[in-house]
Amino acid sequence: MDDLFGEDRTFLPLDPGACLLGGFALANGPVLLDAIATIAAVAPFRHLETPGGRRMSVAMTNAGRLGWVSDRRGYRYDEIDPCTGKAWPKMPLVFTELSRHAAATADFQDFMPEACLINRYEPGAKLSLHQDRDERNLDQPIVSVSLGVDARFLWGGEKRLDRPRRIILQHGDVVVWGGPARLTFHGIDTLDLSSHPATGSFRFNLTFRKAT
Ligand code: MD3
Numbered sequence: 706m707d708d709l710f711g712e713d714r715t716f717l718p719l720d721p722g723a724c725l726l727g728g729f730a731l732a733n734g735p736v737l738l739d740a741i742a743t744i745a746a747v748a749p750f751r752h753l754e755t756p757g758g759r760r761m762s763v764a765m766t767n768a769g770r771l772g773w774v775s776d777r778r779g780y781r782y783d784e785i786d787p788c789t790g791k792a793w794p795k796m797p798l799v800f801t802e803l804s805r806h807a808a809a810t811a812d813f814q815d816f817m818p819e820a821c822l823i824n825r826y827e828p829g830a831k832l833s834l835h836q837d838r839d840e841r842n843l844d845q846p847i848v849s850v851s852l853g854v855d856a857r858f859l860w861g862g863e864k865r866l867d868r869p870r871r872i873i874l875q876h877g878d879v880v881v882w883g884g885p886a887r888l889t890f891h892g893i894d895t896l897d898l899s900s901h902p903a904t905g906s907f908r909f910n911l912t913f914r915k916a917t
């Protein structure tokens with residue numbers, strides 16, 4: 706597997722249970738972006754509605770057995786894409802392998818993603834501080850892969866009001882969140898208008914989750 710993903714890159718512990726693997730997905734960027742386009746041709750990016758009735762500025766789709774969805778009834782994982790009425794596109798092998806390799810590098814052995822939520826940010830889009838707690842098994846980490854335009858990642862504490870720190874997530878960066886960091890409040894600050902050679906004005910983020 707090391708051959709597929711090359712040498713170790715920057716390994717930066719952020720908090721107990723959380724670490725940034727700088728540039729870990731860089732070599733796979735083109736393949737990942739191709740796969741995103743293929744997935745979106747079947748399960749288009751859409752702006753979901755929050756339970757409170759607001760349209761999310763981040764557009765989303767999913768790959769894998771399960772997909773994360775939001776509507777007036779709440780947040781949940783569903784086997785069916787509410788937009789198409791069909792199953793979500795299969796998780797590409799490169800997604801599964803990359804996320805498993807990243808998790809193992811961060812010392813989470815045998816991670817097996819069931820859902821890949823794909824977020825697409827346009828200039829002005831943001832994701833407010835939140836916790837990811839719709840997954841049944843909080844012992845399993847979440848692996849995140851950033852592609853395209855840089856983002857200011859807000860990374861708070863255990864409480865919503867803990868003052869968030871900011872780190873820049875760049876094209877190819879991977880972050881693994883598990884253990885004591887699993888319920889950290891986090892978000893993405895308003896995306897600047899800028900351009901990346903691989904994605905234009907967009908930023909994409911993949912999050913790999915064991916949902917059940
Ligand atoms: C920390 N996505 O989809 S990825 C999300 O860049 C989400 O699109 C952001 O937050 C994005 O839920 C941030 C980094 C991330 C993902 C999951 C986490 C950080 C996390 C779960 C627990 C703690």
Ligand code: FE
Nearest residue numbers: 835836837891
């Ligand atoms: Fe999140």
